[in-house]
Amino acid sequence: YTRTLLSLSRGGADATYIKEFDLLSQKFVSPEGDGDDAGFALPEAKTRASYKSRNVLYVGSDFGTIGGKSSLTDSGYPRVIKEWVRGTSIDDAPVVFEGETTDVSVSAYLNDQRSRSGPIYEIRSRSMTFYTSRKWARRVKYEHLLAPDDPQRLNLDESEKDPEEFILLDVQDDASTSFVGTRMIITLRSDWQPIPDGTTYKSGSLLDVHADTFLTKGKEACTYHVLFEPTERTAYDGYTCTKNYLILSTLDNVKSKLSFYKIEDNDEDSDGSGFTFVGGDKEAQIRACDASAIDSTQSDDIWLHTSGYTQPSALSLGDASKAAIASTTDGADGDASAQQSYHISDLKSLPKMYNADDLVVSQKFATSEDGTQIPYFIIHKKDIVLDGTNPTLLYGYGGFEISLGPKYIATVGVAWLERGGVYVEANIRGGGEFGPSWH
Secondary structure (H helix, E strand, C coil): CCEEEEECCCCCCCCCEEEEEECCEEEEEECCHHHHCCEEEEEECCEEEEEEEECCEHHHHHHHCCCCCEEEEECEEEEEEEEEECCHHHHCEEEEECCCCCCCCEEEEEEECCHHHCCCCEEEEEECCCCCCCEEEEEEEEHHCCCCCCCHHHHCHHHHCCCCCECCCCCCCCEEEEEECEEEEEEECCCCCCCCCCCCEECCCCCEEEEHHHHHHCCCCCCCEEEECCCCCCCEEEEEEEECCCEEEEECCCCCEEEEEEEEECCCCCCCCCCCEEEEEEEEEEEEEEECCCCCCCEEEEEEECCCCCCCCEEEEEEHHHCEECCCCCCCHHHHHHHCCCCCEEECCCCCCCCCEEEEEEEEEEEEECEEEEEEEEEEEEECCCCCCCCCEEEEEECCHHHHHHHCCCHHHHHHCCCEEEEEEEEEECCCCCCCCCC
């Protein structure tokens, strides 16, 4: 990969300019070049663009009227996707996918799983609403991604020249899907029974299934495995993958926990899960911790971004292959000294902006009128007696399934906590602290 697309926004607007940048020459690629030397560039619009291959782009943008309809949805985002070949005019690029004007947007992209013994998946998606979408997917060879007149594509055997047909992923509209190796991961926002009279999987669960079986034989022919099932007090928070491991992030009473799973290369006839638990955090912690792969196709090295109410954002180096059950000190507010087996070394941290030496962080619960336990975090000086007379700043959000949690807030520290105030952050309903049901 030697080139990338940059989206340049004026003042943070949704509309962006798209320009291609060469990573080797450290220069923008001029669209005025000839053939393979011509760069991709698009004027300001709510554009969505990604590479299909080096010389072919998926592009959704404001193309005016196409087939008597606007190329944009009523929300102002792309309604159609074109495949644009380098060195040609965007006006001549064919439309390969369309949504409805009532959709939020459409998109097309690749999910290349060859580094994990899987295929390349080509995916097209319609986002009908903020929380619902439909996806179509197919397996493709690398040559199918090239321009139609590329010699490598033309030299394919006659039986391989045409890629497979796209298949609608037969899941609920409010579920999300992704591919990892030979597996497909399904994230549920509502209860789902894929097989009549079979198991009903809970809202907020994470399932894995053999991808090719799902695509070729349908959902009723599959064996489903539960990677995560929520309880009243636990929720799925996300996952990321290195070359050989899946790292699952969950919330346990709004405290962060990382779990590591080895990605298995199971064939279609195997009923086993595609992931084997190998270790991670023994206990959830009062901290924010985000793990991301340094190079998900080449290694198991990870970046670890951590922070807490009294700990500035810090960057560490980790290794997913070293994950094991690790003991932790419960309640350490993002304390880097509570090292995990997957932690290799601390790299950098933002400076401390206030004195937190005499502050304590704890979690408590308030009982709502309907009996629901509402968690909240409280930060204050050690010697304060919590008798209801202390000046207290209370913050809550409760919207869009956005979870509140430990994060370094320098302004609160300087202006409030150092002066003896009490800061409380409440995880009220409407957020995502306990999954879709909390929202």
